Amino acid sequence: MSNPVDMKFLIVDDFSTMRRIVRGLLKESGYTNAEEAEDGAVALNMLKNGKFDFVVSDINMPNMNGFELLKAIKSDDALKHLPVLMVTAEAKKEDIVLAAQTGAAGYIVKPFTKATLEEKVQKIMQKLAATA
Amino acid sequence: MKVDLPENMSMPAASPEIFQQLGTLTRQLHDTMNMLGVLPGLKNTADNLPDARSRLNYIATKTADAAEKVLNLVDTAKADQEHIASETRKLAALITADPVKAVASGAVFNFVQDVETVTHRVDGHLTDIMMAQDFHDLTGQVVAKVVRLANDLEAQLVKLLVQAAPPEQAHKVEAALTSQPAEHKLEGPVVDSEGRTDVVANQSEVDDLLASLGF
Numbered sequence: 407m408s409n410p411v412d413m414k415f416l417i418v419d420d421f422s423t424m425r426r427i428v429r430g431l432l433k434e435s436g437y438t439n440a441e442e443a444e445d446g447a448v449a450l451n452m453l454k455n456g457k458f459d460f461v462v463s464d465i466n467m468p469n470m471n472g473f474e475l476l477k478a479i480k481s482d483d484a485l486k487h488l489p490v491l492m493v494t495a496e497a498k499k500e501d502i503v504l505a506a507q508t509g510a511a512g513y514i515v516k517p518f519t520k521a522t523l524e525e526k527v528q529k530i531m532q533k534l535a536a537t538a
Numbered sequence: 539m540k541v542d543l544p545e546n547m548s549m550p551a552a553s554p555e556i557f558q559q560l561g562t563l564t565r566q567l568h569d570t571m572n573m574l575g576v577l578p579g580l581k582n583t584a585d586n587l588p589d590a591r592s593r594l595n596y597i598a599t600k601t602a603d604a605a606e607k608v609l610n611l612v613d614t615a616k617a618d619q620e621h622i623a624s625e626t627r628k629l630a631a632l633i634t635a636d637p638v639k640a641v642a643s644g645a646v647f648n649f650v651q652d653v654e655t656v657t658h659r660v661d662g663h664l665t666d667i668m669m670a671q672d673f674h675d676l677t678g679q680v681v682a683k684v685v686r687l688a689n690d691l692e693a694q695l696v697k698l699l700v701q702a703a704p705p706e707q708a709h710k711v712e713a714a715l716t717s718q719p720a721e722h723k724l725e726g727p728v729v730d731s732e733g734r735t736d737v738v739a740n741q742s743e744v745d746d747l748l749a750s751l752g753f
Contacts, residue, residue, distance in 0.1 A: 421675040430668050466679060466724040495676055495727040497737040502744055506753045515744050516727070517672050520665060522741050 410531050413459035415440040418449040420467040431523050446470025450478050453485055465494040480509040489530045580694045590687045596729035597677045604673040615663040618656045679726035
């Protein structure tokens with residue numbers, strides 16, 4: 407794995423405000439390389455046509471929701487290695503379990519804090535480093 | 539149903555016959571709507587109105603909290619900015635009067651440290667202001683749910699209209715109704731988690747749940 411701060415993030419959320427917040431927080435943590443997508447369909451297209459290292463995705467989105475995006479990533483041989491961190495307002499236990507079973511690397515419920523995002527990203531980074 | 543009238547008005551006494559007729563009409567309307575299958579749908583939609591009310595309250599609370607938080611942070615950041623501006627003026631006066639003494643007394647060094655501390659604090663305030671904008675996403679999802687409820691109510695009322703309309707017009711409205719998209723299964727933000735066991739209330743509950751699953 408390359409230096410974590412060089413990793414390229416894809417932030418997927420239908421609300422531009424939330425994309426900017428996540429992008430801003432990642433930047434404060436030293437991750438300056440990030441792009442944005444407004445739904446799962448756009449994100450999947452970007453992932454197939456570009457090189458990304460980490461996906462931060464909302465769930466409740468139009469066109470293709472976060473679960474559909476997660477399933478698409480995990481069923482694609484070229485993409486399934488990507489860690490996907492779900493950042494969502496969906497607080498139902500069955501959704502959290504479904505995300506974990508589908509292969510999400512982490513799950514954050516909104517509203518969240520800067521510390522929570524930092525902690526989850528760091529934890530996933532450590533797992534990636536351990537398996538590399 | 540109880541009707542509240544202004545104090546200077548009184549309800550004219552209805553004759554028993556009119557009262558009886560009104561009762562009969564109401565009963566007929568109720569039975570007809572039930573027969574048409576409209577009332578259960580309308581009732582279901584009406585039952586969701588308190589939920590819509592609590593969602594609107596959630597929006598009001600979230601936006602008010604965010605506004606107050608941002609204004610408080612701006613006040614604090616402005617006070618910090620004013621402190622630095624004031625200290626800058628004092629240091630400028632000291633340097634103008636005696637540059638050597640200003641350095642030797644530690645005033646310049648203290649100022650530099652002060653600036654570093656305050657800018658770090660202001661940066662924190664700016665991050666908190668950014669985080670406070672998450673209300674846009676959360677309330678946006680809740681607004682979408684309330685809009686869906688309004689759409690359901692509209693659909694039920696249109697259905698009622700179809701039942702009452704002449705057949706040639708009813709077909710047009712019915713065709714429009716059947717083209718409605720299926721309801722989204724995702725719930726969005728939980729506006730009131732009290733008494734619910736199917737949702738998590740915070741991030742630590744998410745972490746506990748995932749840990750119990752071995753993640």
